[in-house]
Amino acid sequence: MSGFLKLLLRNRLAALGGVVITGIVALALVTPLLPLQPPDVTNTAERFARPFSPGHLLGTDNLGRDLLSRLLLGTRLSLAVGTVAALGAAVTGSAIGIVAGYFGGRTDNVIMRLIDMLMAFPYILLALAIVAALGPGLVNALIAVAAVNVPFFARNIRGLTVGLAGREFIDAARLSGLGHTRIILSELLPNVLPVIVIGISTTVGWMILETAGLSFLGLGSQPPQADLGSMLGEARAALITAPHSSVVPGIMIFLIVMSINLLGDGVRDALDPRLKSGALSRPRAATRVAREHVPEVPQQGVLDLQNLETQFHVGRRVYRAVNDVSLHVKPGECLGIIGESGSGKSVTALSVMGLVASPPGVITGGAVRHDGTDLLSLRPGDLRARRGAKVAYIFQDPLATLHPLFTIGDQLIEAIRSHRALPKAQARARALEMLEAVRIPNPESRLENYPHEMSGGMRQRVGIAMAMINEPEVIIADEPTTALDVTVQAQILSLLDELRRERGLAILFITHDFGVVAQLCDRVAVMYAGRIVEEGPTMQILDAPAHPYTKRLIACVPELGGGRRTLAAIPGLPPVVDKLPEGCAFAPRCAKAQEACRRGEIALEGAAPRAVRCLFPEEAPT
Amino acid sequence: MTGYILRRLVSAIPVLLGITVIVFLIMAMIPGDPATAILGSYATPENVARINASLGLDKPLVQRYFIWLGHMLTGDFGRSYALNRPVLDEILDRFSATMVLAGTSFVLCAILGVLAGVVSAARQYGWADRAITFVVLIGISVPSFFLGMMMILIFAVRLKWLPVSGMYAIYGGGDLADLARHLAMPALALAAVATGVIARMARSAMLEVLRQDYIRTARAKGVSETRVVLRHALKAAMVSILPVLGLQAGFVLSGAVYIEMVFQWPGVGRMLVDAILKRDILLVQGGVVFVAACYVVFNIAVDVVQGLLDPRIKA
Numbered sequence A: 001m002s003g004f005l006k007l008l009l010r011n012r013l014a015a016l017g018g019v020v021i022t023g024i025v026a027l028a029l030v031t032p033l034l035p036l037q038p039p040d041v042t043n044t045a046e047r048f049a050r051p052f053s054p055g056h057l058l059g060t061d062n063l064g065r066d067l068l069s070r071l072l073l074g075t076r077l078s079l080a081v082g083t084v085a086a087l088g089a090a091v092t093g094s095a096i097g098i099v100a101g102y103f104g105g106r107t108d109n110v111i112m113r114l115i116d117m118l119m120a121f122p123y124i125l126l127a128l129a130i131v132a133a134l135g136p137g138l139v140n141a142l143i144a145v146a147a148v149n150v151p152f153f154a155r156n157i158r159g160l161t162v163g164l165a166g167r168e169f170i171d172a173a174r175l176s177g178l179g180h181t182r183i184i185l186s187e188l189l190p191n192v193l194p195v196i197v198i199g200i201s202t203t204v205g206w207m208i209l210e211t212a213g214l215s216f217l218g219l220g221s222q223p224p225q226a227d228l229g230s231m232l233g234e235a236r237a238a239l240i241t242a243p244h245s246s247v248v249p250g251i252m253i254f255l256i257v258m259s260i261n262l263l264g265d266g267v268r269d270a271l272d273p274r275l276k277s278g279a280l281s282r283p284r285a286a287t288r289v290a291r292e293h294v295p296e297v298p299q300q301g302v303l304d305l306q307n308l309e310t311q312f313h314v315g316r317r318v319y320r321a322v323n324d325v326s327l328h329v330k331p332g333e334c335l336g337i338i339g340e341s342g343s344g345k346s347v348t349a350l351s352v353m354g355l356v357a358s359p360p361g362v363i364t365g366g367a368v369r370h371d372g373t374d375l376l377s378l379r380p381g382d383l384r385a386r387r388g389a390k391v392a393y394i395f396q397d398p399l400a401t402l403h404p405l406f407t408i409g410d411q412l413i414e415a416i417r418s419h420r421a422l423p424k425a426q427a428r429a430r431a432l433e434m435l436e437a438v439r440i441p442n443p444e445s446r447l448e449n450y451p452h453e454m455s456g457g458m459r460q461r462v463g464i465a466m467a468m469i470n471e472p473e474v475i476i477a478d479e480p481t482t483a484l485d486v487t488v489q490a491q492i493l494s495l496l497d498e499l500r501r502e503r504g505l506a507i508l509f510i511t512h513d514f515g516v517v518a519q520l521c522d523r524v525a526v527m528y529a530g531r532i533v534e535e536g537p538t539m540q541i542l543d544a545p546a547h548p549y550t551k552r553l554i555a556c557v558p559e560l561g562g563g564r565r566t567l568a569a570i571p572g573l574p575p576v577v578d579k580l581p582e583g584c585a586f587a588p589r590c591a592k593a594q595e596a597c598r599r600g601e602i603a604l605e606g607a608a609p610r611a612v613r614c615l616f617p618e619e620a621p622t
Numbered sequence B: 001m002t003g004y005i006l007r008r009l010v011s012a013i014p015v016l017l018g019i020t021v022i023v024f025l026i027m028a029m030i031p032g033d034p035a036t037a038i039l040g041s042y043a044t045p046e047n048v049a050r051i052n053a054s055l056g057l058d059k060p061l062v063q064r065y066f067i068w069l070g071h072m073l074t075g076d077f078g079r080s081y082a083l084n085r086p087v088l089d090e091i092l093d094r095f096s097a098t099m100v101l102a103g104t105s106f107v108l109c110a111i112l113g114v115l116a117g118v119v120s121a122a123r124q125y126g127w128a129d130r131a132i133t134f135v136v137l138i139g140i141s142v143p144s145f146f147l148g149m150m151m152i153l154i155f156a157v158r159l160k161w162l163p164v165s166g167m168y169a170i171y172g173g174g175d176l177a178d179l180a181r182h183l184a185m186p187a188l189a190l191a192a193v194a195t196g197v198i199a200r201m202a203r204s205a206m207l208e209v210l211r212q213d214y215i216r217t218a219r220a221k222g223v224s225e226t227r228v229v230l231r232h233a234l235k236a237a238m239v240s241i242l243p244v245l246g247l248q249a250g251f252v253l254s255g256a257v258y259i260e261m262v263f264q265w266p267g268v269g270r271m272l273v274d275a276i277l278k279r280d281i282l283l284v285q286g287g288v289v290f291v292a293a294c295y296v297v298f299n300i301a302v303d304v305v306q307g308l309l310d311p312r313i314k315a
């Protein structure tokens, strides 16, 4: 609770709203105690006195009545009416919602149908109809506004209750012989109450506005009694000659509604955990780069990662997702990066083309070179020109990574035309050719399909076609087969392998599965907690893993190329990368861990082409 | 697609019936004898007898409903005694004025709202985002009728740019330019709140979509950022913005009441308020059913657009 208040106060606007509305409410509360002019005494000699006239701080209205005292009384009335309407709507609506949600079945069906009917009306129209039936008057306006807001509460609370009604503690209460009323009052109500309160706080401003509106139309409070709306309505006739009599109540309504809105927004934000974590931030077009120097090393492959460091900055916490990673891929070579989820392998892959969501991602060090050019220092336009054209990605789960609202054809054609000014027809022909190349049957008709109309395997072929369509030099495949079943996976892998051999592609292949690595990769780098812990030719590593972690990973694949693919068999959890232990990050899970492992930096070393980051490797790499 | 539209049209029938039932029940809450209530000061014994005979007002409630419904289905909404003309004629006359106002407002708030939301999201936490957020906050907090009055003071009285009220100039007006000049302020005042609500919704929908994997895919393909925002993200965001547009159309349509009062606009809203104050019950009843039915039809149109936008719906 106090954390919530702190959050609320940190939101300056919400705090401002809170202060203003508290002030207005306080003023309304003490109004009867203030030495004010009588609000209903007419004095035609002093009609429309301007603000700051003697005796009338805010001037007078069309009958010479003191505006200040009318304003304060009107505010009092409007606040009271709006609040009562909100409470009325909340109580009635929640009661309906709880009954519908708790009893379910036919009751629920009938009630919710009715509520839907009410919601089919334009909101204010329904209020007008109710006032028309009951007759103009403040109480009737209040009833009308409360009534039209009942569906809002009924719906929300019903949804919540349905969720609760199926839970064990309700069943337990029922089994222990408690009556429905008791269960609703003692078990359900306390659980839905916070939502009701939030509902009230977000709608009360609206209800004040609506009752004021009805009064403005002459359908609410009747003279001489006046709420803010009818003050404004009466002043309208003299809008041009005496604008102040309109401005005064109008600004008051505005202040009340705005401060309640500000407060309501603050409450909502304070309760929304996503805002705090920055999960609602818009990712920039390219990951932010903030590095002190660019490491200079001679070019070794078509893609060189040198001392790459990528971090996530969330609030004051820093997650070191990629920590000093260096990798090199040559043309026609396939390099695997393997590790558990959270090991930093995907972030490494996404860092290459600046696709790590940012915020929160920041590339804090190192270099990524394609053909010797540092991609991290490219201007946005130049980076964009290389994305997809020189270095292309294949992602996991193409249902989420293909746009659901565009056809396959559109998406393929767009990939081409982002880089070449090709006429549409030619681009289409090229798209068709690519679909054939990845062996999609009936490619012609597939162009018109949407992603959801295809099978997972077909979608991934589309993903590959899209990556290949501009004939890139490097393909980065981020777990492209994880969502697929074993046979389809094998097909996709052999397709990739074939394409690589035919076109001399360099592939960076991210996976958590040594079985997949064995089928496709020439070399493999094992990542753990953001760092490479072992690296070398696939066959050598499979034959003789040096790092205890690698050994475990391999042991998880019962029979290479088939069977169960999971890493769950490794006991313990990978470390959270914001609290890395000193020394070897794997030590807590390592059977061979010694005192020395927990101290100081352990280097990645060994005789080329192998290297390992372990003080007590399984067998000396040769 | 045709099948989808037909299905939606059929599903609207119970909603429309429900609307008539609700309006009928609300109106049945009027205390006292319905014939006297409807006739008001015209309640001579002959008139009472005549109206009882034609509307079956002395029959039980259920029967009365079906008589009323039957009349409406044949286009007979009854007669306004205060205006001495058929209710439907009056509604149709007034409704065109409301459509001009509400329609313009709706187009305005849809375009401005979505635009503001997109800019806000694309420039999250930048100065444009802050400025829009601030204006939106004011927009959704200021009562439309007060906003209308302040616009009159500034643009009509002070600056004399625009006419104070009405739909056409009394002398020499009547063309489109005249209408536009009269329409500008009321349409904007009416659009303000809805624009704010739509802008907020559009902003958060865009932010939600911009974090999706398929946006990353578009970027990985090398699609330009403008295109990513305006084509990929906006199209996906529209799926959640459209229902809000439908909802806001209802607010614009019924909120026209206030604006029509402030600007002396000869629309249905003002007609309804006058009818309520004069206790012209048949006119209120007919007007409410008519406007609500139009709104239901409009929402079907929104659903159809939704179906066109999102291929996953038809399946």
Ligand code: SF4
Pocket (backbone or CB within 6 Å): A547, A548, A549, A584, A585, A586, A587, A588, A590, A591, A592, A593, A594, A597, A602, A613, A614, A615, A616, A617
């Ligand atoms: S360094 Fe020590 S703790 Fe780490 S893997 Fe090697 S043996 Fe295990």
